[in-house]
Amino acid sequence: MSDRTIQARPAAAAGALVATLSGPSGAKPKRRLSGRNIMIYGTLFVAAAYYLLPLYVMVVTSLKGMPEIRLGNIFSPPLEITFEPWVKAWSSACTGLNCDGLSRGFWNSVRITIPSTIISIMIASINGYALSNWRFKGADFFFTILIVGAFIPYQVMIYPIVIVLREIGLYGSLSGLVIVHTIFGMPILTLLFRNYFASLPEELFKAARIDGAGFWAIYFRIMLPMALPIFVVAMILQITGIWNDFLFGVVFTRPEYYPMTVQLNNIVNSVQGVKEYNVNMAATILTGAVPLLVYFISGRLFVRGIAAGAVKG
Amino acid sequence: MNSSVSIKDLSLSFGAVNVLENLNLEIRDGEFLVLLGSSGCGKSTLLNCIAGLLDISEGQVFIKGKNVTWEEPKDRGIGMVFQSYALYPQMTVEKNLSFGLKVAKTPQAEIDKRVARAAEILQIQPLLKRKPSELSGGQRQRVAIGRALVRDVDVFLFDEPLSNLDAKLRSELRVEIKRLHQSLKNTMIYVTHDQIEALTLADRIAIMKNGVIQQLDDPIAIYNAPRNLFVAGFIGSPSMNFLNGELAARDGKPVFVANGVTFGLDGYDADGTLKAGRKAVLGVRPEHIKVNEDIAAGSEIHDAIVDIEEPMGADNLLWLKHAGHTMSVRINGSRRFQPGTAVKLAFDMTMASVFDAETELRI
Amino acid sequence: MTGHAQAGRPNRLLRNLNAKIASIPMMLTAVVIFLGGTLWTVLYSFTNSKLLPRLKFVGLEQYERLWSTPRWLMSIENLAVFGVFSLVFSLLIGFVLAALMDQKIRFENTFRTIFLYPFALSFIVTGLVWQWLLNPEFGIQSVVRSLGWTSFDFNPLYNQEIVIYGILIAALWQGTGLVMCLMLAGLRGIDEDIWKAARVDGIPTWRTYVFIIIPMMRPVFITTLVIIASGIVRVYDLVVAQTSGGPGIASEVPAKYVYDYMFLAQNLGQGFAASTMMLLAVAIIIVPWAYLEFGGGRKRV
Numbered sequence: 001m002s003d004r005t006i007q008a009r010p011a012a013a014a015g016a017l018v019a020t021l022s023g024p025s026g027a028k029p030k031r032r033l034s035g036r037n038i039m040i041y042g043t044l045f046v047a048a049a050y051y052l053l054p055l056y057v058m059v060v061t062s063l064k065g066m067p068e069i070r071l072g073n074i075f076s077p078p079l080e081i082t083f084e085p086w087v088k089a090w091s092s093a094c095t096g097l098n099c100d101g102l103s104r105g106f107w108n109s110v111r112i113t114i115p116s117t118i119i120s121i122m123i124a125s126i127n128g129y130a131l132s133n134w135r136f137k138g139a140d141f142f143f144t145i146l147i148v149g150a151f152i153p154y155q156v157m158i159y160p161i162v163i164v165l166r167e168i169g170l171y172g173s174l175s176g177l178v179i180v181h182t183i184f185g186m187p188i189l190t191l192l193f194r195n196y197f198a199s200l201p202e203e204l205f206k207a208a209r210i211d212g213a214g215f216w217a218i219y220f221r222i223m224l225p226m227a228l229p230i231f232v233v234a235m236i237l238q239i240t241g242i243w244n245d246f247l248f249g250v251v252f253t254r255p256e257y258y259p260m261t262v263q264l265n266n267i268v269n270s271v272q273g274v275k276e277y278n279v280n281m282a283a284t285i286l287t288g289a290v291p292l293l294v295y296f297i298s299g300r301l302f303v304r305g306i307a308a309g310a311v312k313g
Numbered sequence: 314m315n316s317s318v319s320i321k322d323l324s325l326s327f328g329a330v331n332v333l334e335n336l337n338l339e340i341r342d343g344e345f346l347v348l349l350g351s352s353g354c355g356k357s358t359l360l361n362c363i364a365g366l367l368d369i370s371e372g373q374v375f376i377k378g379k380n381v382t383w384e385e386p387k388d389r390g391i392g393m394v395f396q397s398y399a400l401y402p403q404m405t406v407e408k409n410l411s412f413g414l415k416v417a418k419t420p421q422a423e424i425d426k427r428v429a430r431a432a433e434i435l436q437i438q439p440l441l442k443r444k445p446s447e448l449s450g451g452q453r454q455r456v457a458i459g460r461a462l463v464r465d466v467d468v469f470l471f472d473e474p475l476s477n478l479d480a481k482l483r484s485e486l487r488v489e490i491k492r493l494h495q496s497l498k499n500t501m502i503y504v505t506h507d508q509i510e511a512l513t514l515a516d517r518i519a520i521m522k523n524g525v526i527q528q529l530d531d532p533i534a535i536y537n538a539p540r541n542l543f544v545a546g547f548i549g550s551p552s553m554n555f556l557n558g559e560l561a562a563r564d565g566k567p568v569f570v571a572n573g574v575t576f577g578l579d580g581y582d583a584d585g586t587l588k589a590g591r592k593a594v595l596g597v598r599p600e601h602i603k604v605n606e607d608i609a610a611g612s613e614i615h616d617a618i619v620d621i622e623e624p625m626g627a628d629n630l631l632w633l634k635h636a637g638h639t640m641s642v643r644i645n646g647s648r649r650f651q652p653g654t655a656v657k658l659a660f661d662m663t664m665a666s667v668f669d670a671e672t673e674l675r676i
Numbered sequence: 677m678t679g680h681a682q683a684g685r686p687n688r689l690l691r692n693l694n695a696k697i698a699s700i701p702m703m704l705t706a707v708v709i710f711l712g713g714t715l716w717t718v719l720y721s722f723t724n725s726k727l728l729p730r731l732k733f734v735g736l737e738q739y740e741r742l743w744s745t746p747r748w749l750m751s752i753e754n755l756a757v758f759g760v761f762s763l764v765f766s767l768l769i770g771f772v773l774a775a776l777m778d779q780k781i782r783f784e785n786t787f788r789t790i791f792l793y794p795f796a797l798s799f800i801v802t803g804l805v806w807q808w809l810l811n812p813e814f815g816i817q818s819v820v821r822s823l824g825w826t827s828f829d830f831n832p833l834y835n836q837e838i839v840i841y842g843i844l845i846a847a848l849w850q851g852t853g854l855v856m857c858l859m860l861a862g863l864r865g866i867d868e869d870i871w872k873a874a875r876v877d878g879i880p881t882w883r884t885y886v887f888i889i890i891p892m893m894r895p896v897f898i899t900t901l902v903i904i905a906s907g908i909v910r911v912y913d914l915v916v917a918q919t920s921g922g923p924g925i926a927s928e929v930p931a932k933y934v935y936d937y938m939f940l941a942q943n944l945g946q947g948f949a950a951s952t953m954m955l956l957a958v959a960i961i962i963v964p965w966a967y968l969e970f971g972g973g974r975k976r977v
Contacts, residue, residue: 040776047773048790054805054849055793061808073819074809127702134695142699142706149710151906151962155934155951159720159729159944160713183705190702203399203472206366207460211413212387215694221412225403244798246913251939261800265917268804277808288801295796296789302796303788303857368691 062086062282069277085278089286093279095266097255102283104256105263109243109290111174112259116181117238121231124186128193129219133205143190150187158251165252172254180248185241189234196230197223229301236298237305240291260287316378317342317500318363318468323372325362332358333524336372340502341516345494348504349511350521351547356504359521360470363502364393377467387417389468392461396473398453400445406456407441410463424463431462434493451482458493471503475510487513508548512536520544537664538582542673545596545666551630553596554640557670562589569595569667574636577613580663585676592670599630599643601661607644612659619654633658714955721948729944738949748950751928754840758929759908761844762851766904767897769848770855775885777856778863788860792853799850803917806846807833833919836926843918843927847911855900862896863889898965905961909954930954 057074062085064078072079091101098104131139149157161180162171170176200223208218249259258266264287268280295302318340325333333355340346348356361367363374365386373382381389400409410431414424432438435455445453454474461469474490475483491514494501505511511518512532519529520543528540539545545553558571567587569576576595578587608614617635624630624646631642631650635658642658650656667676724734742748773791777784794802809815812831820828832842866889874884890897912931915921921928930950938947 040779040781043772044776044781044787048787051790051794051849051853054809057809058805069814073822074811074814074816075819123701126698130695130699134692136692136695136699139695139699142703145706145710146702148962149706149714151958152710152714153910153931153951153954153958155931155938155947156717156955157709157713158951159938159948160716161709163729164708182701183709186702186705201397201399203395203397204401206361206364206386207393207395207399207457208401208412209366210364210386210391210393211460211464212385212416213412215692215698217416222401240796244800246798246800246916247935251935261798261913264804265800268807269917269920277811277814280804281808284801284804288797291796291798292793295793299785299789303792 058281058285062089062278062285064278066276066278082278085276085282086286088276089267089279089283093267093276093283094270094273095263096270096272097266102260102263102267102286105258105260106286108174108253108257108263109260112177112181112249112257113239113242116178116185116242117235119178120182120185120189120238121234123182124189124234125193125224125227125231126219127186127190128195129197129223130215131190131194132197133202133218133223134215143194146187146190154184154247158247162251171252172257174253174257177248177252177257177259180252181238181242181245184248185238188237192234192237193227193230196227200226232298233301233305236294236302239294240302243290315342316340317344317376318502319375320359320363321373321375323359323362323374324370325358325367326370331524333362333369336524336526338519338526338529340500343498343500345501345503345514345516347511347515347518348502348521349506349508349518349547351506354521355524356506356521357472358524360472360502360504363468364391364470365389387413390466391468391470392464392466393470393472394454394457394461394474396476398445398450398457398477400453400456400460402445405442405444406437406448406459409445409456410441410459413460413464427463427465431459434462434496435459450478451486454478454486455489458490467500469499469501471501471505473505474503476505476507483510490514508550512548520547522547538675539596539666540675542594542596542668545668545675549598551599551641551643553598553666554602554638556595556597556638556640558593558595559670560587560589560591560593560667569593571595572637574615576615576660576662578662578665578667580661581665581667582663583667583676587667587676591676593676594668594670594673596666596668597640597660598664599641601664602640602642603659603661604631604642604644604648604656608657608659615658615660617656617658619650619652619656621652622650624649631656717948718952718955721945721952723945723948725944725948727942727944734945738945739953742946742949742953745946747925747928748930748933750925751930751933754927754929755908755911758840758844758847758911759905761841762847762908763901763904765844765848766852766855767900769852770900771859773852773856774859774863777860788857791856794850795853797850799913800917802846802850803914803919806842806849807918810842810845834923836923839919839923839927843911843915846918847914850914851904851907855904858896858900858903859893862893865896866892898968902961902965906958909957909961930957 060077061069061074063081063083064072065080065082065084068079089101090103090106092099093101130136131143161183165171165176165179170179204222205218208222213221243259244261245259246261246265249262253259264283267283298305316339318338320336320338323333323336324331336359338359348359350356358367362369363376365374365381365384369382373380375381376389376391400406401412404412407428410428411424414427419427428441429438432441435458437452437455437459440448440452440456445456448456454477457474471490475486478486487510490503494514503510503514515532517529517531518535520527520535522543528535528544530540535544536548539548539553542555546555556569556571556576558569561568561570561575563575563577567578567581567583567589569578581587603609603612615635617633617640619631620634620639621632622629623632627646629644629646629648631644633640633642633656668674669676720729720731721738722733722735723730724732724737777787781787810817810831810833812818812834817828817830820830832838832845870888870892871884874888879888910931911929912935915927915929915932919927921932931954934947934951934954937943937950
């Protein structure tokens with residue numbers, strides 16, 4: 001930094017040559033362990049430990065046998081690693097209704113998340129495209145309601161949706177839940193796509209219209225191929241959001257279709273039987289595994305997604 | 314008159330804002346018309362209305378005698394070139410050129426023929442397999458022109474096509490567009506804020522301000538006989554010198570008086586009557602003021618002091634103080650003056666303009 | 677778009693027809709669900725609906741009953757305490773972490789990954805992990821005691837007085853990473869030259885933050901505030917997983933009250949009234965924000 005500054009002022013160098021020679025010269029000495037750095041890294045490491053601790057405890061607990069848990073403390077690593085809790089959590093833990101473990105919930109969640117993600121993104125991307133490029137009269141009215149609606153607590157709208165779904169015969173079914181996820185994902189996703197399409201040069205859209213392309217041709221052949229990154233962001237947002245949902249799962253499905261989060265809560269908080277903490281923790285990790293995997297793979301895109309999702313609240 | 318594009322009583326408003334009002338414009342077949350103005354004057358809006366990209370509020374648009382007011386852009390027989398090139402980024406140059414034809418379900422053989430012809434005219438054959446991101450700015454704009462070319466249309470619309478290019482490329486492509494017009498003889502409507510582009514390319518220029526065409530004329534007429542003060546000030550760089558004063562009579566002849574200095578108006582070709590007592594503005598371009606030895610015998614002589622000199626190579630621009638005015642004078646680049654030098658001036662009134670101070674119209 | 681019709685002008689309804697058809701799902705969602713559903717719930721909150729909704733109006737009776745129910749009052753009190761503390765702490769922790777991360781540190785990506793991963797998890801997962809960590813027999817309390825500090829007492833989940841703080845710890849663990857990310861984005865959005873100018877002027881770092889940077893980040897703070905606040909009003913899954921509202925009713929929250937009355941107690945009227953109160957609470961947060969953001973925005977520029 002300092003040597004560059006000196007080079008940048010060659011004119012001054014000639015006159016001040018004597019002064020330069022007697023003063024400091026060359027690169028600024030580096031101080032590896034300044035007090036400031038110790039404070040910064042110290043704080044960050046302590047914070048990181050706080051954030052990592054629960055994950056660590058989850059993992060070690062799930063690998064211990066119950067006798068060891070009763071004896072030792074929760075932070076100590078397992079003396080004897082056992083995978084039995086994992087097997088039990090997956091295939092034979094009891095929820096109070098049945099005893100076939102989390103696997104049922106996992107597959108339900110898969111069956112909910114995949115169609116919900118695809119349908120909600122499809123609809124929202126078309127909405128966003130129509131809103132940013134075609135701006136028909138009244139479009140802003142609907143969009144405003146949609147965005148305001150994103151802030152309305154779900155509890156306010158749940159019961160009317162129950163009635164609507166019951167009327168069309170989808171209450172309690174997986175398709176019903178897919179519709180609910182599509183509805184509640186719409187505000188944020190529509191906003192996401194609208195802003196993205198609005199950020200593309202408008203002239204591109206004009207050029208395509210002059211070339212004679214219509215609504216669908218422009219969407220599929222011009223806009224869609226350009227919007228792939230934002231589709232990935234939307235996918236991350238939806239997969240984690242839908243997988244982690246609990247409320248809609250409880251309200252809108254029958255027990256045999258309960259998603260994994262509901263199943264997990266029923267296993268862990270079931271009042272019957274002896275508490276098996278190791279099985280509970282294994283089940284918890286299993287439920288968190290899918291969103292965590294998405295998170296670790298997607299990295300920066302996840303951050304972008306939540307920054308966009310943040311607008312929703 | 315054989316009219317190619319004609320606009321009748323066109324108005325456009327966004328809510329309460331009138332962007333264009335009652336605009337009429339006839340563009341001749343094969344004409345190169347430039348819409349010139351600063352940003353926000355409505356020139357691009359007008360072009361978008363012609364293209365059908367904006368729904369107009371009132372009026373009609375005819376292209377080749379056909380009322381296209383409510384036709385889709387693709388059915389108007391136009392091609393358009395944009396400032397940002399607007400090339401489809403995920404398609405190769407070839408696909409960019411053929412996209413419109415594919416949408417229109419043109420037979421493949423015909424598509425190939427037209428793409429080949431456009432590529433040849435614009436000399437972009439080696440680029441056909443590349444993506445737009447692999448092209449330079451100039452190449453991209455050539456492809457954008459090619460996209461209009463393959464559509465085989467009657468009218469070309471250009472929306473500030475050279476504004477994103479650097480100065481050198483801009484002048485190169487300017488020449489190329491002119492050559493293209495000379496060989497194709499299509500009607501071309503060209504929007505720009507750059508007066509050099511307008512003066513060099515246009516058959517006629519329409520200068521716009523606040524959604525109204527101020528003057529529609531050929532470049533020389535616009536330069537030499539601007540119809541109002543705005544046009545006079547807009548065209549020309551450095552801009553025309555303006556002196557505020559009033560008209561008077563001396564020996565029965567009209568003169569112009571500013572700050573107590575009298576300027577004879579002999580040789581001025583007036584549109585109206587130069588009535589004494591009228592408040593007026595005298596406009597003289599920098600190159601129409603003669604200095605010292607350039608002054609022709611018998612001219613009216615004025616005294617001035619050199620304030621600042623700006624040598625620009627071929628030309629030398631002098632900023633002079635004269636009777637309380639500052640004015641610029643363009644002289645040959647080889648003639649140099651020190652600041653503070655006293656000089657003699659003569660004004661070429663045959664090339665000057667006089668405007669009414671109130672209506673701002675040329676007298 | 678005004679003006680009288682003209683020969684050849686196409687029907688206005690048919691213009692952009694495809695765009696309109698494609699937007700039907702959006703229109704239905706906006707009007708039927710968001711607008712219609714909300715109005716429906718508000719309307720039925722004035723009825724005495726029990727097992728099924730019915731239009732027998734009883735005025736404000738449901739609201740009177742609501743505000744005299746101890747469980748609702750407890751929910752509101754919890755929400756207030758939880759809300760204030762989680763606002764203050766998540767902004768504080770989030771900003772400090774972001775400021776530290778902004779010091780051109782090494783391993784920035786690693787730290788960010790660590791701080792943010794809880795946000796990817798379900799509230800259910802978070803609630804259950806912290807239920808385990810705060811377990812009095814095996815969790816943090818027992819570990820500290822076994823280290824020799826035998827009088828150490830930290831048992832929030834079984835103590836009515838402090839149970840809400842137990843939930844707060846879990847909520848902060850999950851949510852501060854997001855606040856940190858938003859703050860960091862805000863800090864990165866500030867012109868480098870501001871820092872250079874402050875450095876040349878010899879202003880200490882902390883003063884630069886307090887008097888220059890934080891005021892410049894006002895929009896980021898407001899947005900973050902709105903996000904945290906509307907999240908707080910919704911808090912539900914976390915409580916269900918961590919405490920089920922217990923011990924007793926000590927950790928009940930409004931969202932849980934609504935669910936329980938609608939779907940378990942089969943007292944729809946109460947549920948509607950409570951959810952309308954939640955709507956009101958959100959409106960109190962959102963309306964001033966929307967006014968600042970969109971109404972006052974023109975003046976600020």
